[in-house]
Amino acid sequence: MNRDIILAGVGGQGLLTLAAVISTAALDQGLIVKQSEVHGMSQRGGAVQSHVRISDRPIHSPVIPKGNADLILAMEPLEALRYLEYLSSDGIVVANSVPMKNIANYPADDRVIAALRGLRRHRLIDAVAIAREVGSLQSANMVLLGAGAEFIGLPPDALAQAITALFSRKAEELAEINLTAFHRGAQAS
Amino acid sequence: MSRMFLLGDEAVAQGALDAGISGAYAYPGTPSTEILEYVQRTAPSSLHSRWSTNEKAALEAALGMSYAGKRALVSMKHVGLNVAADPFINAGISGANGGLVIAVADDPSMHSSQNEQDSRFYGEFAGVPVLEPSDPQEAYDMAGYAFDLSGRYHTPVLVRLVTRLAHSRAPIERGAIRHENEIRLPADSQTFILLPQNARRNYARLVLTQSQFVAESEVSAFNRVVAGSDRSVGIIAAGLGYAYVRELFPNTIPHPVLKVSQYPLPTDLIAKFVSECDEVLVVEDGYPFIEARLRGFSPNPRVHGRLDGTLPRTGELTPEAVAAALGVTSAPTVTPPELVVPRPPALCPGCPHADTFRALIAALGDRGRVFSDIGCYTLAALPPYEAVDTCIEMGASIGMAKGAADAGLHPAIAVIGDSTFTHSGMTGLLDCVQEGTPITVIILDNLTVAMTGGQPSQATNRLENICRGIGVAPDHVRVIVPIPPKHDENVRVLQEEIDYRGLSVVIARRECVQTAARRARQRKRQQKPEKKPGKKPEAKR
Numbered sequence: 001m002n003r004d005i006i007l008a009g010v011g012g013q014g015l016l017t018l019a020a021v022i023s024t025a026a027l028d029q030g031l032i033v034k035q036s037e038v039h040g041m042s043q044r045g046g047a048v049q050s051h052v053r054i055s056d057r058p059i060h061s062p063v064i065p066k067g068n069a070d071l072i073l074a075m076e077p078l079e080a081l082r083y084l085e086y087l088s089s090d091g092i093v094v095a096n097s098v099p100m101k102n103i104a105n106y107p108a109d110d111r112v113i114a115a116l117r118g119l120r121r122h123r124l125i126d127a128v129a130i131a132r133e134v135g136s137l138q139s140a141n142m143v144l145l146g147a148g149a150e151f152i153g154l155p156p157d158a159l160a161q162a163i164t165a166l167f168s169r170k171a172e173e174l175a176e177i178n179l180t181a182f183h184r185g186a187q188a189s
Numbered sequence: 190m191s192r193m194f195l196l197g198d199e200a201v202a203q204g205a206l207d208a209g210i211s212g213a214y215a216y217p218g219t220p221s222t223e224i225l226e227y228v229q230r231t232a233p234s235s236l237h238s239r240w241s242t243n244e245k246a247a248l249e250a251a252l253g254m255s256y257a258g259k260r261a262l263v264s265m266k267h268v269g270l271n272v273a274a275d276p277f278i279n280a281g282i283s284g285a286n287g288g289l290v291i292a293v294a295d296d297p298s299m300h301s302s303q304n305e306q307d308s309r310f311y312g313e314f315a316g317v318p319v320l321e322p323s324d325p326q327e328a329y330d331m332a333g334y335a336f337d338l339s340g341r342y343h344t345p346v347l348v349r350l351v352t353r354l355a356h357s358r359a360p361i362e363r364g365a366i367r368h369e370n371e372i373r374l375p376a377d378s379q380t381f382i383l384l385p386q387n388a389r390r391n392y393a394r395l396v397l398t399q400s401q402f403v404a405e406s407e408v409s410a411f412n413r414v415v416a417g418s419d420r421s422v423g424i425i426a427a428g429l430g431y432a433y434v435r436e437l438f439p440n441t442i443p444h445p446v447l448k449v450s451q452y453p454l455p456t457d458l459i460a461k462f463v464s465e466c467d468e469v470l471v472v473e474d475g476y477p478f479i480e481a482r483l484r485g486f487s488p489n490p491r492v493h494g495r496l497d498g499t500l501p502r503t504g505e506l507t508p509e510a511v512a513a514a515l516g517v518t519s520a521p522t523v524t525p526p527e528l529v530v531p532r533p534p535a536l537c538p539g540c541p542h543a544d545t546f547r548a549l550i551a552a553l554g555d556r557g558r559v560f561s562d563i564g565c566y567t568l569a570a571l572p573p574y575e576a577v578d579t580c581i582e583m584g585a586s587i588g589m590a591k592g593a594a595d596a597g598l599h600p601a602i603a604v605i606g607d608s609t610f611t612h613s614g615m616t617g618l619l620d621c622v623q624e625g626t627p628i629t630v631i632i633l634d635n636l637t638v639a640m641t642g643g644q645p646s647q648a649t650n651r652l653e654n655i656c657r658g659i660g661v662a663p664d665h666v667r668v669i670v671p672i673p674p675k676h677d678e679n680v681r682v683l684q685e686e687i688d689y690r691g692l693s694v695v696i697a698r699r700e701c702v703q704t705a706a707r708r709a710r711q712r713k714r715q716q717k718p719e720k721k722p723g724k725k726p727e728a729k730r
Contacts, residue, residue: 010532027194027360035358037196038300039219039642044565046534060324061436062357062429065508067520078532084525102535104572107528115526171714 001031002057003153004064006083007050009075010100014141017166018073019050021145025154025162026054036062045102047079054153071151075127075144076100077112084119092121094148094189096140098128123147123189130184139181146185156186193361197354198223200325200361201264201292203231204332208288209367211259212237214247216612217641218266219301220355221294225264226642240638242647243583243612244269248276251289255345256381258373260288260336267295267306268582272613274311277345281315282391283383284343286375288336294350297475297505301352301640303563303582305503307475312347312452316395318402319347319452320411321428325359327450331411333364338405342398351474353505354429403453411450414462419443422493422515423466425459427479430472433511444515449479459483463491470494470514474506535568541699542566542633544671545679546576549602549631552683557600558593562586562614564606565640566633577604584613590628591621599627600687607634607648615655618694622660627690629683632656635701643704656694665693672699 005022009015019035026033036051051064066085072093074080080095087093095116099109116122125147131140142163149156163182167175195203202224205213213232215225217240228238237254241247244265251261263273270277270293277291293311296302312319318338322328328350335346379387406412417423424442426434427449434446447462449455463469463483471480471494480494493499499514500506512519536543546569549559561567561577562585569576579589587610590603605614610632621628632652638644648655656666667686669679679697686693 011534023194023358033194033358033360036353037356037358039223039356044534044537044568044640045532047532057439059359060432061508062324062353062359062432063508065436065512065519067522078529081525081529082532085522087523089521103530103532105530107530111528115528 001055001153003054003071004069005052005054005152006064006069006072006086007052007074008072008079008083009048010079010102011045011048013075013100014138015048015050015075018141018145019052020166021142021159021162022052022054022152022154024166025158028162029154029158031056032059034059034062047082049083070153071148073144073148075141077116077124078106081112081115090121092123092151093119094123094125094144094151096127096144097124098126125185125188127185130188131181134177134181134184136177136181139178142178142181143185143188146182146187147189149182149186193363194358195325195329195361196223196356196358197322197325197328197350198294198356199227200328201332201348201350202227202262203361203363204329205262205290205336206232207363207366208333208336209260209369210236210262210336211369212251212254213262213264214241214251215264216241216244216247216269217638217644218269219641220296220350220352221264221266221269221292222641222644223355224262224292228262240644240647244273245276248273248280248291252276252280252283252285255285255287255289256375258287259370262290262292262332264292264294266302267293267308268302268304269293270308270311272583277311278315279383280345281317282388282395283381284391284395285339285345286343286373287370288339289345290332290335290339290348291345292332292348292350294352294355295475296352298352303580305475307478308347308349309452309475309478312349315345315347316399317345317347318405319349321349321450321452322354323428323431323448323450325354325357326361327411328354329361330364331450334411342401344398349428351429351505399453403456406451406453406455407458409451409455411448412455412458413448414458415442415446415448417442417445420445420466421468423447423462423469424515425449425462425469425471425479427471427473429474430506430511433506433508434472436508437512437515437517454479454482467491468493470499472500472506472511472514477502533571535571536565537702539702540565541635541671541697541701542569543574544673544676544699545631545633545669545697546574548669548671548676548679548683549604550574550576551676551680552687553600553602557602557687558598559602559604560586560590560593562603562605562609564609564633566604566606583609584617587614587617587621587628587630590630591617591626594626594628601628602687603628603630605630605632606639607632607636607652608638608646610652611646611648611655615659618656618661619659621692626692628692629686629689630692630694631683632694632696634696634698635704636698637701637704639701639703643701643707652696661692661694665689665691666696667693668696668698670699671697
């Protein structure tokens with residue numbers, strides 16, 4: 001078992017939480033995990049990424065070598081394209097389709113979406129709309145996780161348990177909302 | 190609790206805690222910040238873990254704790270060691286009493302820094318051992334080992350991290366846990382008095398000890414040869430470079446590998462290794478520290494690395510670069526479409542700095558120059574503001590504005606954050622007071638160290654008193670509130686102080702929107718009934 005996952009988005013979109021859920025689930029399954037994070041200046045509304053590597057054998061590099069990622073899980077469509085160099089030839093991009101336009105020269109929406117649709121394997125989901133229905137825009141990252149769950153290589157129940165474990169530390173109802181978001185994301189795809 | 194999932198930074202902190210430190214000291218700086226944050230989150234309150242005003246103050250306090258016989262950890266980013274270089278080098282001369290470990294996180298590729306200096310040079314410069322972990326587990330193990338070495342040789346020990354290690358997370362197995370030391374003052378009352386006669390004696394001893402440090406490196410478990418049959422190329426892999434080499438060859442590495450993670454360099458081990466290979470590739474993150482020594486004065490056809498272009502001369506190591514250097518074919522890649530434009534970091538929506546810069550731009554017009562400093566506000570160099578002209582290092586804004594004013598430039602404006610001001614700006618301001626230098630210093634007081642994640646600022650509630658106390662005329666210590674409705678008023682205040690041909694300070698005070706939002710969330714959470722504490726706090730993030 002071996003999965004290399006790039007998480008992509010914009011600072012503030014909950015990538016570290018997404019990484020923590022996947023890593024926690026993988027560790028609970030007795031797997032080996034390496035996770036690389038971006039801290040500091042890049043978090044100020046800039047492009048951010050995290051690498052999550054899961055395996056049943058020792059993992060050495062903290063970053064995924066280019067051309068090796070099985071999955072790019074992106075909270076934002078332009079950010080989904082930014083890390084294509086990392087995607088393996090049979091990898092898939094699962095992306096939230098709602099753009100975050102905090103730069104003046106953001107390209108036209110239809111061009112970004114067309115580029116994503118042009119990829120051999122892709123899945124686009126309106127994670128924001130589903131998160132809104134669930135009752136918390138902040139749960140869009142868990143909607144996306146649900147949409148990409150089948151490509152992560154872990155049982156969906158393990159991811160659900162990790163969500164419960166991580167969020168119930170903050171508040172029970174947060175755990176419920178995020179769990180619902182996760183299931184809705186999985187159903188919508 | 191024995192298996193944890195920790196960042197490289199956190200692993201150093203946990204290793205130091207398990208080694209029985211009594212205090213940790215630091216000034217925040219990416220990628221080192223999480224070291225002290227981890228100590229603050231996990232250590233008992235009896236253990237010192239408050240932020241220091243700057244890295245020099247942090248290292249001096251740690252040296253004082255060591256003087257008293259207890260173990261101390263001090264952490265900083267690479268450029269922080271420049272600030273702390275004076276106590277660092279001289280602690281090498283005085284030596285340590287209780288164990289003293291300096292953890293320094295370098296930032297090759299300059300993800301959040303203005304240079305990619307390599308702290309291994311500082312270790313050599315000071316004549317102290319350097320440990321360079323290749324993964325988070327080694328970071329944990331080395332923190333404990335660093336305190337062993339420090340205790341055995343009464344020397345400070347430097348642990349060098351790089352960004353990718355500091356910020357990568359992996360499972361950690363913990364080792365034995367030591368108790369804190371009791372107070373035990375230095376046996377020799379002269380050791381820490383670096384008068385020339387003592388310093389000469391200490392320095393001679395430090396020079397003699399170097400051969401013992403090398404001997405330690407020769408037998409260290411962290412420096413070892415991994416056999417390989419293809420001796421046409423041997424690989425010397427330092428620190429994280431070792432992880433990239435292993436990544437390339439999942440089963441066995443065909444070439445012999447010498448893993449180097451402890452300095453001073455094990456010269457016999459290296460000489461023997463080099464003699465057994467036709468050529469050598471040096472894989473090290475940062476500067477070509479090992480390669481330059483192997484190569485000597487002129488190009489050496491047997492030695493490859495960053496100097497001969499086998500690996501890129503600048504920037505961090507990558508798996509792809511190491512693969513290319515070893516002739517291993519990388520996986521095919523897809524190039525992102527051209528429409529993917531950069532998304533640089535920017536001031537947050539509602540950021541108080543943005544209001545201050547809008548007012549400053551209006552007040553200044555085409556006149557003068559703005560000397561800026563290290564913090565979120567450096568982002569004002571980018572569009573749409575393009576409002577600052579320099580950013581060099583912590584505190585340079587005031588010093589450079591002064592020098593430019595000395596040269597006759599007017600207006601010369603210094604823009605500096607609250608925490609940067611107390612870190613390194615106050616001393617330059619005193620020079621301006623003494624000479625009546627006509628500059629305007631704008632202190633952007635957002636009540637926190639924002640760029641590194643919102644640590645408390647030593648400047649909070651003290652800035653007016655500091656400025657007046659240093660001797661800035663009270664009439665010219667002004668406070669503005671950077672919010673849009675006060676724009677016109679703020680422009681007027683800034684214009685008045687810029688036009689004043691003397692020293693003035695304008696404090697622009699409004700809380701960082703990020704810390705304000707976090708406090709609001711915490712308040713909201715506290716209003717709800719208490720939940721039982723969750724398990725596994727180490728996985729929190």
